[in-house]
Amino acid sequence: MSASATAPLGIYVSIPFCRAKCTYCNFASDVFPAARLDGYVHAICREIRGRRTHCLAKRMQLPGGADSIYLGGGTPSTLAPHHLRQIFDALRESFDVFPDAEITVECAPGQISDAFLAECCTQGVNRVSLGVQSFVDAEAAAVGRRHGRSTVLADLARLRAAGVSNINVDLIAGLPRQTAASWRESLQVALDTGVPHVSVYMLDVDEDSRLGRELLTGGEKYGAQRTPGDEATAAMYEEACAMLGQGGLLQYEISNFARPGQQSRHNLKYWDGVPYVGFGLDAHSCLPGRDGDWFRTANPDAMDSYLEDPMSPAVERISRTGQIEERWFLGLRRTCGVSLPELQAEFGTEALTAFAGVVQAAVKEGLLEHGHARIRLTPRGRLFANEIFARFLDVLPPVSEALPRNLEHEVTIA
Numbered sequence: 001m002s003a004s005a006t007a008p009l010g011i012y013v014s015i016p017f018c019r020a021k022c023t024y025c026n027f028a029s030d031v032f033p034a035a036r037l038d039g040y041v042h043a044i045c046r047e048i049r050g051r052r053t054h055c056l057a058k059r060m061q062l063p064g065g066a067d068s069i070y071l072g073g074g075t076p077s078t079l080a081p082h083h084l085r086q087i088f089d090a091l092r093e094s095f096d097v098f099p100d101a102e103i104t105v106e107c108a109p110g111q112i113s114d115a116f117l118a119e120c121c122t123q124g125v126n127r128v129s130l131g132v133q134s135f136v137d138a139e140a141a142a143v144g145r146r147h148g149r150s151t152v153l154a155d156l157a158r159l160r161a162a163g164v165s166n167i168n169v170d171l172i173a174g175l176p177r178q179t180a181a182s183w184r185e186s187l188q189v190a191l192d193t194g195v196p197h198v199s200v201y202m203l204d205v206d207e208d209s210r211l212g213r214e215l216l217t218g219g220e221k222y223g224a225q226r227t228p229g230d231e232a233t234a235a236m237y238e239e240a241c242a243m244l245g246q247g248g249l250l251q252y253e254i255s256n257f258a259r260p261g262q263q264s265r266h267n268l269k270y271w272d273g274v275p276y277v278g279f280g281l282d283a284h285s286c287l288p289g290r291d292g293d294w295f296r297t298a299n300p301d302a303m304d305s306y307l308e309d310p311m312s313p314a315v316e317r318i319s320r321t322g323q324i325e326e327r328w329f330l331g332l333r334r335t336c337g338v339s340l341p342e343l344q345a346e347f348g349t350e351a352l353t354a355f356a357g358v359v360q361a362a363v364k365e366g367l368l369e370h371g372h373a374r375i376r377l378t379p380r381g382r383l384f385a386n387e388i389f390a391r392f393l394d395v396l397p398p399v400s401e402a403l404p405r406n407l408e409h410e411v412t413i414a
């Protein structure tokens with residue numbers, strides 16, 4: 001069992017209720033009737049309380065101590081205070097939540113009631129992630145957001161007055177109507193607010209959102225014709241890396257920037273290969289087994305199926321090959337990259353040698369770089385991250401369950 005298997009747990013709770021569906025959204029969230037909230041929260045609490053028994057039956061380990069909780073969505077700020085209380089009661093009954101745990105709630109600007117904020121503080125919420133997407137009002141409105149810049153600034157003041165200063169702002173590059181100048185304006189406003197964390201995403205173009213479908217198949221309803229295009233969006237991303245870095249928000253992952261010491265503890269768990277558990281619609285978990293193996297679980301992504309049976313996620317054992325591949329491409333998401341000695345210590349020499357060709361080719365192309373016994377993406381490589389990650393799949397033969405654990409020699413990979 002690796003040391004990471006015994007790390008404290010991260011807990012994710014999915015609240016897929018939104019007041020309106022943003023045109024770019026490809027999540028399982030929706031504008032479900034508010035009347036369904038009671039039943040949904042009841043199902044989540046059942047799931048939280050029953051998960052340990054489920055894990056035992058499936059030979060998975062569920063760590064007892066948790067040092068991060070993340071309520072995401074959807075829009076968790078649609079919950080009533082008593083819903084929040086019910087969820088935290090179930091979590092604290094089922095887990096030992098550390099006193100210094102990072103507890104994050106995602107909120108939509110303009111949708112944070114005083115009562116909700118007060119209950120967050122009572123429950124120990126110490127971090128808020130705001131789905132801003134753009135500080136330019138016409139851009140936010142074009143994708144269905146219901147807030148403007150002044151609303152966001154007012155919410156930031158309210159959160160700080162309530163004692164929550166650890167705040168993330170989400171921004172999206174590539175929105176309809178966005179230009180290089182308007183993007184710089186959004187970045188500058190984000191910097192001027194003094195928030196310690198900003199996440200920057202490039203618009204997803206896939207058929208799971210209305211805007212994405214329109215981009216793929218044509219149409220004018222959602223503004224696809226007015227999106228900046230791939231090259232301009234890539235340039236916006238590079239501008240974000242430069243501006244945020246100059247403003248003291250250092251990039252620590254492909255999409256995430258933080259002032260020193262204010263990285264998201266919860267999100268780091270997804271890339272560092274430590275256990276996390278997810279509750280609610282479409283929530284995923286990654287948990288160690290009893291014998292050095294790991295498991296991934298996935299809840300239903302259809303509301304009716306989840307409510308019918310919140311206790312039976314799909315369970316998949318992650319093969320040893322899969323663990324090594326994930327360690328590569330999840331590690332490469334981090335700015336610090338993949339530590340070769342750590343990879344070798346955990347999986348043996350072959351976890352390095354098998355990928356030497358892939359790494360060397362990407363280094364030659366200027367997409368990866370090496371130094372201080374680590375391999376990392378170059379700034380250019382971050383623009384092609386998904387393509388690079390795909391190269392790490394299917395390199396090892398599926399029979400590598402019995403990889404030799406040769407801890408004795410150092411391997412030079414690049």
Ligand code: SF4
Binds near residue numbers: 108
């Ligand atoms: S608020 Fe977030 S989850 Fe809800 S529709 Fe918009 S992007 Fe999707």
